[in-house]
Amino acid sequence: MDKIVIKGGRRLKGKVKIVGAKNAVLPVMTACLLCRGVSVIENVPRLRDVTTMGKVLERLGARVKFEGDTLQVDTSGINSHEAPYELVRTMRASIYVLGPLLAAQGKARVSLPGGCAWGPRPVDLHIRAMRELGADLEIEHGYILGKAGKLKGATIRFSMSSVGATANTMMAACRASGTTVIGNAAKEPEIIALAEFLNRMGARIKGAGTETIEIEGVRKLSAADYRIIPDRIETGTYMVAGAITAGDIQIEDCVPEHVDALTRKLIQCGIKIETGKHSIRVKGKRRIDSVDMVTAPYPGFATDMQAQFMALMAVARGNSIISESIFKDRFSHVPELRRMGAKIKIEANTAHVGYVRRLSGAPVMATDLRASAALVLAGLIADGETHISRVYHIDRGYEAIERKLGNLGARVERVPE
Ligand code: EPZ
16 A cells, blocks of 8 residues: 655645546446447546446446546446445445446346445435336345336436436436436536436436436437546645645646635635636635635535645634535544644534644545545645555545646655555
């Protein structure tokens, strides 16, 4: 296992290019299971989660080829309907095969995903939606066992906004007979991207990006080509890197409107932000003001940016109240930030973040993808060295983070643990 060693204190300057969105490419990869043929997906990031999803598809009989940032997914040889525990437990998004398998093969045996560092991650909304589309699902020995004749369109209203459940339902409904209407659908850009890809395959989806998505089932879907949208969470992470180091970073190949909520918060902190069509310039400053923040479904403040923003608030003047409304206790980064001197008190789903003039470098441990990003950001401005172990968590969602930060002037290296 590797670790990342950061010597803090450098103001980051220069340009950084954003890669394709992890949370868009994962459902697009599973959507390929809805047809037999070769789909070509461009602007795919080199991430552990993408490799893992490739293994899940290969276990189902697909052939996955990665050349540069282009992924070829050949599903002509699909010969299984099983997503095994040893793969699903490493990546919750494997659950995205459930809808496509039921729609395309009429059966599925998918391991229940485990929890994660910050607690249980149920899939009850996925299961309920599949049943409403006519599938028979049983839970046995940690697996979801599904059988379905032809799925039937239904009107499904989610009790809470769920990206995964919306994605799974959209994919399953594409090949159901009749029309499906999803109420309280997730509005994330990744849902719009998935709908775009499915429509290129021949699906008939309207309303992606709004609360109500309508899917008219079709008999057949075909392979398609698609270019993945930029990763808004990688974008936000580098925006905070520019802010926290009082640097001056030009972020390129991004979609500014996808990070509107973060931009507004950073401006309230006193950070200068200039947005172009596909770029954002972030000019940090030494003493920033703290602001309160509540995470919310898109277009609200992304829960996947909560840990990174907390690292920034740890060195912002005043007190910041950060409420995590999407996941229960998504605060595994807090004990590690405290080891670096941050003043953070947790009450239920709210963090009260005080001010410290300087964080201090320390050996810390990554526990999940976005918590690790927060530790990297804290290390960039901490006094001395920060050693972040279990860096495989970072590799799940950030491509070549030490190279990109190094190119911006950070003193960061990856060393074997
Ligand atoms: C997606 O996870 C993202 N993952 C997460 O990003 C992101 O944090 C999350 O959406 C919220 O934006 C991918 O896209 C691969 P949800 P997902 O279903 O779909 C509850 C990252 O860092 N819920 O929108 O699993 C759930 O517990 C990852 O890239 C149920 O109760 O999230 C949560 O409280 C981390 N039952 C809320 O809904 C269900 O069946 C929203 O979760 C499903 C979800």
